[in-house]
Amino acid sequence: MNIREAQLEDIETLFNIRTSVIENYQSLEELASLGVTPETIANMLQTDCRAWIAEIDAIPIAFSMANVAEKTIFAMFVLPSFEGRGAGRTLMQEAEKWLWRQGAKEIWLLTGNDSNLRAYGFYLHLGWTPVDIQPDGQIKFIKRIVIETETLLKG
Template identity: 70%
Template structure:
């Protein structure tokens, strides 16, 4: 498996992977309603965000994206047929290391507030701490996790 920094030419691939997941599925239309479009992702990647792509035999299978200004991991998405091969863990490590290298001491992310969700357990396994449920805004009801630089 190869992990590399995403380029602007990867944006369509990121959307393809994002819209093929099963857990936390959202269509392109639903994602666009949140203000996430190829154009906004391009702008993000040229400013305060970075994304990484996991590949097997040069084929993209997963990606992560982080925002240094917001001090957050925006998401990790893996093609369902290629889950449980270490891509999520490797991408999380890249995102965490990059955020902490930006002189950030505490980072955060949001996920569904259901301990039965695989993502919820995945973040716990990787040392993230749940700190509470978002109580307002478009992410209301999501669980906030934090991790502090060691």
């Protein structure tokens, strides 16, 4: 598996992966109604955000996206046929490392507030802590940098 930073020419790939998922599915139209369009993603990638793509045999299978200004990981999606192969975990680690290296001490993400959802258990397994329910019903998870991690990042 290869992990690389996403470029502007990857935006269509990001949307293809995003709209392929079964849990938390949203169509292009639904995403656009939320302000998530190729144009807004392009702007984000050129400012406070980074995205990473996981590939197997040069085929994009997953991506994550983080925003340093907001200290959040706001996208983590895997093609359904590639779930369970470690791409999600690896991409989350990549996004977390980037946020820690940018000076974040605490990072956060939102997901559906249903412990039966795969994402909910996935984030718990990766050391994220659920903290509160948002007005829209999603649950906020946080993760704090630990001294050992901070030392490793500097060295």
